[in-house]
Amino acid sequence: MDYQKILEEISLEIKPLFGLGKVANYIPLLSKVNPNKFAMAITLLDGTQYKIGDSNEVFSIQSISKVFAFTLALESYGIKLYDRVGVEPSGDPFNSLIQLEYEKGIPRNPFINAGAIVITDTLLKSFKDDKTTLNKLLEFIRDISDNKNINYDSDIADSEMSFGYKNMALANLMKSFDNLYNEPIDVLKIYFKQCAISMNVKDLSRAMLYLVHNGSDPVTKKEFTSLRRIKRINSLMLTCGHYDASGEFAFHVGLPGKSGVGGGIVAVVPNILGISVYSPELNSHGNSLIGTKALELFTTKTGLSIF
Numbered sequence: 001m002d003y004q005k006i007l008e009e010i011s012l013e014i015k016p017l018f019g020l021g022k023v024a025n026y027i028p029l030l031s032k033v034n035p036n037k038f039a040m041a042i043t044l045l046d047g048t049q050y051k052i053g054d055s056n057e058v059f060s061i062q063s064i065s066k067v068f069a070f071t072l073a074l075e076s077y078g079i080k081l082y083d084r085v086g087v088e089p090s091g092d093p094f095n096s097l098i099q100l101e102y103e104k105g106i107p108r109n110p111f112i113n114a115g116a117i118v119i120t121d122t123l124l125k126s127f128k129d130d131k132t133t134l135n136k137l138l139e140f141i142r143d144i145s146d147n148k149n150i151n152y153d154s155d156i157a158d159s160e161m162s163f164g165y166k167n168m169a170l171a172n173l174m175k176s177f178d179n180l181y182n183e184p185i186d187v188l189k190i191y192f193k194q195c196a197i198s199m200n201v202k203d204l205s206r207a208m209l210y211l212v213h214n215g216s217d218p219v220t221k222k223e224f225t226s227l228r229r230i231k232r233i234n235s236l237m238l239t240c241g242h243y244d245a246s247g248e249f250a251f252h253v254g255l256p257g258k259s260g261v262g263g264g265i266v267a268v269v270p271n272i273l274g275i276s277v278y279s280p281e282l283n284s285h286g287n288s289l290i291g292t293k294a295l296e297l298f299t300t301k302t303g304l305s306i307f
């Protein structure tokens, strides 16, 4: 397969879509990113990479971090996690409060904000203090992307902290239902930093390899999780990775994927490759508009959807 040629075709075909979406603005610093950036990268099982566009540009991974935090929480806390967070799509926006009250503080899944806050709370319970928790997560992400330089952007974390009222409401509501071990503010301080981790599409497509390849890294041979858990994580990415547009993403793209409001998306072609795309203008569901289209073009041109 000529992946480079396919990436080149995609980067031309998405050009008319610039200007149709909107950069996230509820996190003040994110509203300042250049809306015209576009990058895409693929990493194959042997580590070979193909890339196009601004592939060195690091951006805020935001909710893509939920996949990594969930993997780490499963490893550190085990399946008791499923007592505290469900595995059903929510059908609601990523930061919705509605279901959380009538479902008694148990979030629908780990990839909406409420679910991810529970996951971060679990990590803090497992690793005891905020520094260790964040470091464990960063170490894990550096390991799976094979890049020791990955870090978070403290300005973006602070920017979200100062306007994160919805997330504070979610965390407080869950605390009131006794579904947080720690104080809401202590969990959110870590959650906002985790969302503010900066990576480029090369790092992100590389970071998908453990999900492509049975839980271990095919290049470094490091083991990160089990085959059984890979099935769980990938299926949740397919059914819940794009919030109330998860059905649409599965319909058009046909791959397990996860988006973030920073404009990044990651996706997994099991046993073949990891892929990531970046374009900061979002659709009305908070997913990268051009990124989604680029992935649809990719699976259409290559026939590499899981279906």
Ligand code: GLN
Binding pocket: 061, 062, 063, 064, 094, 095, 113, 160, 167, 192, 195, 259, 260, 261, 262, 286
């Ligand atoms: N940090 C963002 C928030 O909590 C992440 C949301 C997202 O990427 N969809 O609102």
